[in-house]
Amino acid sequence: MAPRAQERIFEATLRLLAEHGYDGLTVEGVAKESGVNKTTLYRWWSSKAALARDALVHSELLALDPPDTGSLRGDLIALVEHVIGLLTLPSVRAVVAAMAGAAGNGELAETAKAFFADRFDREQAIFERARERGDLPPGADPMLVVDLLAGAVWTRLLLRQEPLGDAFAARAVDLVLGGSPGSPRPA
Amino acid sequence: MAPRAQERIFEATLRLLAEHGYDGLTVEGVAKESGVNKTTLYRWWSSKAALARDALVHSELLALDPPDTGSLRGDLIALVEHVIGLLTLPSVRAVVAAMAGAAGNGELAETAKAFFADRFDREQAIFERARERGDLPPGADPMLVVDLLAGAVWTRLLLRQEPLGDAFAARAVDLVLGGSPGSPRPA
Known part of the structure; x- marks a missing residue:
């Protein structure tokens, strides 16, 4: 086709x-x-x-090319900004909301699982490069990192319905990477 | 009544x-x-x-008494465990999923906003006590901390539809509080 x-x-x-x-x-x-x-x-x-x-998994509407900026911090900031861009589109928000209601429907739950598993597979590239560079602390849990960051965007925009505020992506990433809690840090 | x-x-x-x-x-x-x-x-x-x-805001089903364990870490772990408990109930998951779809409906969006604003008001007690104890790093952004932690639970359970794994609450809190990334830390 x-x-x-x-x-x-x-x-x-x-x-x-x-x-x-x-x-x-x-x-x-x-x-x-x-x-x-x-x-x-x-x-x-x-x-x-x-x-x-x-x-x-394959629609261009939800496309994800994992960023490659040269640092874990840069890649995660770009990833969060990508998620922010997606969740600002009403069409994407509505799809995500439909997936959030999947629990009662086994077939949709399997479909949502396949989608998020595919995204996580793609995001692995970020963490593999970080590991090769020695950027990734030993024992780090990539899925937890992604879920904290993406989850903060969903929560703020879809549930709380509040604006993200300045430099949200950088502040969230710095907090999760063990930097200063919530305050901006130079790049 | x-x-x-x-x-x-x-x-x-x-x-x-x-x-x-x-x-x-x-x-x-x-x-x-x-x-x-x-x-x-x-x-x-x-x-x-x-x-x-x-x-x-007032149903017992969604009740939230902010925990008071004597430390910020303990309070946040208890808060995350409370969110996990809520999102494990099918009845609560379905309410949250309905709120996630609020964007297209101004009246529901206002209602969701009121709910999350009320929860955040209650959660302030955790951060105020931490501030008094000197537990809270200067410049910390409580809403960002809450959104990262609660968001990770929503993402894992409602979107990814995957189990949280062992000691999820402690691992998430330690990562956000700038501890070891994703690995357990003694209490």
């Missing part, structure tokens, strides 16, 4: 997931929304679950 | 919010679900928004 057609299908899928929740998402609805016929969709994706997983 | 009747109304409100979203929540529905008649509900709460806000 041509990449442009595929992206159109993925974005239609994510839009329907955001608007109607996983239960309201159907392959038929995606066909209608994307203008691609249902038979074609079923030729590429055997089920709604397969389509939803591919849309989450 | 008797506290027990009030709590029944609050829990009915949160259950309907979790099940049907804010748009599907009605004072009529709460009357039916709680067995309290609609006129009585309107005597106490002038609108659905007022009822939802009170239910979030």
